[in-house]
Amino acid sequence: MTVTHPKGFRASGVAAGLKSGGNADVALVVNDGPDYTAAGVFTGNRVKAAPVLWSQQVLRGGIVRAVILNSGGANACTGSQGFRDTHATAEHTASVLRGGAKPMMIGAGDVAVCSTGLIGELLPMDKLLPGVSAAAKALAADGGTRAAEAIMTTDTVAKNAVAQRDGWSVGGIAKGAGMLAPALATMLVVITTDASADNEVLDAALRAATRFTFDRIDADGCMSTNDTVLLLASGASDRQPSLEELTAAVTEVCHDLAQQLIADAEGATKHIAIEVQGAASEADAVEVGRTVAGNNLVKTAFFGNDPNWGRILAAIGTTSAAFEPDRIDVAINGVWICRNGAAAEDRGKVDLSGRDVKVTIHLHEGEMGATIWTTDLSHAYVHENSAYSS
Amino acid sequence: MTVTHPKGFRASGVAAGLKSGGNADVALVVNDGPDYTAAGVFTGNRVKAAPVLWSQQVLRGGIVRAVILNSGGANACTGSQGFRDTHATAEHTASVLRGGAKPMMIGAGDVAVCSTGLIGELLPMDKLLPGVSAAAKALAADGGTRAAEAIMTTDTVAKNAVAQRDGWSVGGIAKGAGMLAPALATMLVVITTDASADNEVLDAALRAATRFTFDRIDADGCMSTNDTVLLLASGASDRQPSLEELTAAVTEVCHDLAQQLIADAEGATKHIAIEVQGAASEADAVEVGRTVAGNNLVKTAFFGNDPNWGRILAAIGTTSAAFEPDRIDVAINGVWICRNGAAAEDRGKVDLSGRDVKVTIHLHEGEMGATIWTTDLSHAYVHENSAYSS
Numbered sequence: 219m220t221v222t223h224p225k226g227f228r229a230s231g232v233a234a235g236l237k238s239g240g241n242a243d244v245a246l247v248v249n250d251g252p253d254y255t256a257a258g259v260f261t262g263n264r265v266k267a268a269p270v271l272w273s274q275q276v277l278r279g280g281i282v283r284a285v286i287l288n289s290g291g292a293n294a295c296t297g298s299q300g301f302r303d304t305h306a307t308a309e310h311t312a313s314v315l316r317g318g319a320k321p322m323m324i325g326a327g328d329v330a331v332c333s334t335g336l337i338g339e340l341l342p343m344d345k346l347l348p349g350v351s352a353a354a355k356a357l358a359a360d361g362g363t364r365a366a367e368a369i370m371t372t373d374t375v376a377k378n379a380v381a382q383r384d385g386w387s388v389g390g391i392a393k394g395a396g397m398l399a400p401a402l403a404t405m406l407v408v409i410t411t412d413a414s415a416d417n418e419v420l421d422a423a424l425r426a427a428t429r430f431t432f433d434r435i436d437a438d439g440c441m442s443t444n445d446t447v448l449l450l451a452s453g454a455s456d457r458q459p460s461l462e463e464l465t466a467a468v469t470e471v472c473h474d475l476a477q478q479l480i481a482d483a484e485g486a487t488k489h490i491a492i493e494v495q496g497a498a499s500e501a502d503a504v505e506v507g508r509t510v511a512g513n514n515l516v517k518t519a520f521f522g523n524d525p526n527w528g529r530i531l532a533a534i535g536t537t538s539a540a541f542e543p544d545r546i547d548v549a550i551n552g553v554w555i556c557r558n559g560a561a562a563e564d565r566g567k568v569d570l571s572g573r574d575v576k577v578t579i580h581l582h583e584g585e586m587g588a589t590i591w592t593t594d595l596s597h598a599y600v601h602e603n604s605a606y607s608s
Numbered sequence: 609m610t611v612t613h614p615k616g617f618r619a620s621g622v623a624a625g626l627k628s629g630g631n632a633d634v635a636l637v638v639n640d641g642p643d644y645t646a647a648g649v650f651t652g653n654r655v656k657a658a659p660v661l662w663s664q665q666v667l668r669g670g671i672v673r674a675v676i677l678n679s680g681g682a683n684a685c686t687g688s689q690g691f692r693d694t695h696a697t698a699e700h701t702a703s704v705l706r707g708g709a710k711p712m713m714i715g716a717g718d719v720a721v722c723s724t725g726l727i728g729e730l731l732p733m734d735k736l737l738p739g740v741s742a743a744a745k746a747l748a749a750d751g752g753t754r755a756a757e758a759i760m761t762t763d764t765v766a767k768n769a770v771a772q773r774d775g776w777s778v779g780g781i782a783k784g785a786g787m788l789a790p791a792l793a794t795m796l797v798v799i800t801t802d803a804s805a806d807n808e809v810l811d812a813a814l815r816a817a818t819r820f821t822f823d824r825i826d827a828d829g830c831m832s833t834n835d836t837v838l839l840l841a842s843g844a845s846d847r848q849p850s851l852e853e854l855t856a857a858v859t860e861v862c863h864d865l866a867q868q869l870i871a872d873a874e875g876a877t878k879h880i881a882i883e884v885q886g887a888a889s890e891a892d893a894v895e896v897g898r899t900v901a902g903n904n905l906v907k908t909a910f911f912g913n914d915p916n917w918g919r920i921l922a923a924i925g926t927t928s929a930a931f932e933p934d935r936i937d938v939a940i941n942g943v944w945i946c947r948n949g950a951a952a953e954d955r956g957k958v959d960l961s962g963r964d965v966k967v968t969i970h971l972h973e974g975e976m977g978a979t980i981w982t983t984d985l986s987h988a989y990v991h992e993n994s995a996y997s998s
Contacts, residue, residue: 265925265933265949295921297934297950337918338951440905440919441926514904514985515830515993522994528727529830531685535655536831543655544687559655560687561728595904595994600987603905604912 220362220378223389224412226250226452230356231368234349236290236335236342242368244349245287247391247408248315248322248357253453256282257420258330259428261445267294268304269331270444276308276330280417282450283328285408286311286350287369289393291335291342294443303341304331310347314354332406332446334371334393366391369406372484372602379474381467386413386455388467392475394442405432405479407447409471414453415464423465424449431472434504435591437483438599439512447472480591485598488520490575491591498584502539506579507590509537517595520575525568527556530577541581549578610752610768613779614802616640616842620746621758624739626680626725626732632758634739635677637781637798638705638712638747643843646672647810648720649818651835657684658694659721660834666698666720670807672840673718675798676701676740677759679783681725681732684833693731694721700737704744722796722836724761724783756781759796762874762992769864771857776803776845778857782865784832795822795869797837799861804843805854813855814839821862824894825981827873828989829902837862870981875988878910880965881981888974892929896969897980899927907985910965915958917946920967931971939968 222229229247236243258277260270276282286307293300308329315322333341356364366376370393377392394405415423428447449468459467481489492510497503510516513533519526527548534546548556553567593599612619619637626633648667650660666672676697683690698719705712723731746754756766760783767782784795805813818837839858849857871879882900887893900906903923909916917938924936938946943958945951983989 263922263925264927264931265921292918295918295933295946295949295951297948300950337916337922338946438904440903440922443918443922443925513830514828514989518990518993521990524994526727528682528685528833531655532653532727532830532833535653535833537654541654543685556685556728558687559685560690561685595990597987597990599904600908600911600985600990603908604914604985 219380220366221247221389221391221408221410222359222362223380224387224410224452226412226454227410228357228359229361229365230353230358231361231364232349232352232356234352235345236288242364243288243290244346244353245365245368246284246353246357247365248284249282249450249452251452253414253451254281254283255415255417255420255451257417257424257449259424259447261442263441263443265295265443267292267333267444268296268300269293269333270446271301272304272308273330273332273446276327279327281328282330282448283322283324284311284315285330285332285448287332287406288346289334289369289371291333291339292337292444293333293341294337296340299340303343306343307331307346307350310350314351318354330448334369334406334444337443362389362391369393374482377475377478379471381470383467386411386457386459388471390471390475392479394479405442405445407475409449409468411451412453412455413451413464414456414458415451419461419464420449420451422461423468426465427469427472431469431476434589435476435480436508436511437480437593480593483593484602485596486593487573487596488575488594489573490520490577490593491589492577492579493587493589494579494581495587496580496582496584497586498540500586500588503586503588505537506534506539506581507588509533511590511592514595521594521596523570525550525555525565525570531556531559534579539581540583545582547580551576609770610756611637611779611781611798611800612749612752613770614777614800614842616802616844617800618747618749619751619755620743620748621751621754622739622742622746624742625735626678632754633678633680634736634743635755635758636674636743636747637755638674639672639840639842641842643804643841644671644673645805645807645810645841647807647814647839649814649837651832653831653833655685655833657682657723657834658686658690659683659723660836661691662694662698663720663722663836666717669717671718672720672838673712673714674701674705675720675722675838677722677796678736679724679759679761681723681729682727682834683723683731684727686728686730689730693733696733697721697736697740700740704741708744720838724759724796724834727833752779752781759783764872767865767868769861771860773857776801776847776849778861780861780865782869784869795832795835797865799839799858801841802843802845803841803854804846804848805841809851809854810839810841812851813858816855817859817862821859821866824979825866825870826898826901827870827983870983873983874992875986876983877986878965878984879963880910880967880983881979882967882969883977883979884969884971885977886970886972886974887976888930890976890978893976893978895927896924896929897978899923901980901982904985911984911986913960915940915945915955915960921946921949929971930973935972937970941966
């Protein structure tokens, strides 16, 4: 049920001392081939961490043989020394994999690097590099779950997923609290498949999948410096699914992981789906959903079990989407408490006692729609993000 | 020190039973002339409350003789009945002022209306209209502070301000928690002057003043359906200041009131000034300041007394402003903890024990700057906005 489920991959997770608590903090995923094609999507933040700048270059080469990941430090806003440290990490990873029990033909340019943790501090390379060596020694065909554990920061559970197909599969691991919303500076995702696919197909499948999954979750509206989603293909199944088949399987894994991220978002007490219907365009639907998801007054209302549709309308009013204020309908958990922009069904009928909340917004402007997943804004969120530097 | 300080104005505040606690909830400000010129700025929210739609029409006529304001209900998202209620409120106000102890020549089209409170519910007109009558009877030349008290919602103190000039003055009252950030659906501001000025001059002075004051505070990034700032001139001083002089005095009052709003913002424990320097344009400076001010991770860090400059850089990275990540400097309370996009002075030197916080961001792209004032994100904010429907 993880990144080593597809054939042709090994992984590991070890404790190198980057985290103060002694938990695992270095993860390694290697592709044993025969293919080494890959695709990646990265944060849209213009302040990008050193490992993001490095991995973007690696992806341009079209081959990824290994991904080295660390928690305990984001290596973001660390200047030229931070980039040199990322480069040294990739060089060291390639070096130990060339000289390992199962020697690989690999250079630093084949190694993607991901980091997560506090922004603005240099990584302790004297701990990280021995950790990389230990991770290489610990590589195992069933090591995916240990890799998932080693990239956790404030995550309370490790995130793993698999989509099984006839003769091939897609697997993945993830950490963080949202694509645009990583509460601790980073969503990191590694997805593997034993399907055979060239870089263009992988890229198209990954972009289509992330567009409807990681791009549509938003825990706190804050965009990370480190977000990275990688897709690696080994071709070990000797199957070559169509782009459609591959996209469906990658989307299934991304959706599963994205929902796990929202379910485990910092301090959340609600898992909220905001479904926008009747929009003039998909872009309008996404903008309205995102704006409502990011509104602190809406989020605190849900924390208080308050079906406050007025705050939802006030949030919609700040968008540039096509709508008429007096034609908007809003339902919360199936009760249409707002029709034509004014009060309708009794708000007392709305049951918000459960964790799952469904908000339905109908704009009556067209046929397009989108769903954004988010969380409430709770005391625990404020506590987690104020009591600890992260 | 309030809206009745300038000559030619009377005001009042009475309890009409709109608020459950029995506090004052209806305020009236009248202009006794000889001039009745006026200007107004309103919320940019596309979902506008009925009183905003009404008052925008009144302002087009160029004359405002009275402003009737109520707390205890926003009259937003209330459909055509809500607009009829606003109209009836203006008609009733004009009627009682025509027949009062000091009869005024006034029609409904000379009466601006402002409402604040819960969105989505109709106002109890059976209580509001008698309240309007009582407010008209209670009008007094020293009634400004009672008007300020009657428009309070979650405000803990009434907001009054005056700018005294030689022979003329500007006065004002306000309620709410921020122009783009009214935590309880509304910032309402009434400003008066006994200067003589035509509508064009008043409009220019008000827009210039709000641009650097109310437009640059942001408590929680949420834009209200009801925000209204009105400027009324009586000409009773018989002085005609230049546009520059008038703008300076109106700006002084707006700045004073805006700072009072931020100081009293819901749940705030910090009063934060974000000064952006070295921007390529004023628009860039404002965008960077606003984005940092609106970032929940930055706001929770300040609540926790954490000088987390990495979160500030991550927020800057989401803007479209001109900058290079490795040229940004950031100081918190005068300590330059980030230089060239990386760690600089020791973060331990930053003293965040006080309520006032100054963040300085230097982009090194030009000569333009702007300051945005905001607050932290605290447990009390979450409590106030989740425990009560508002």
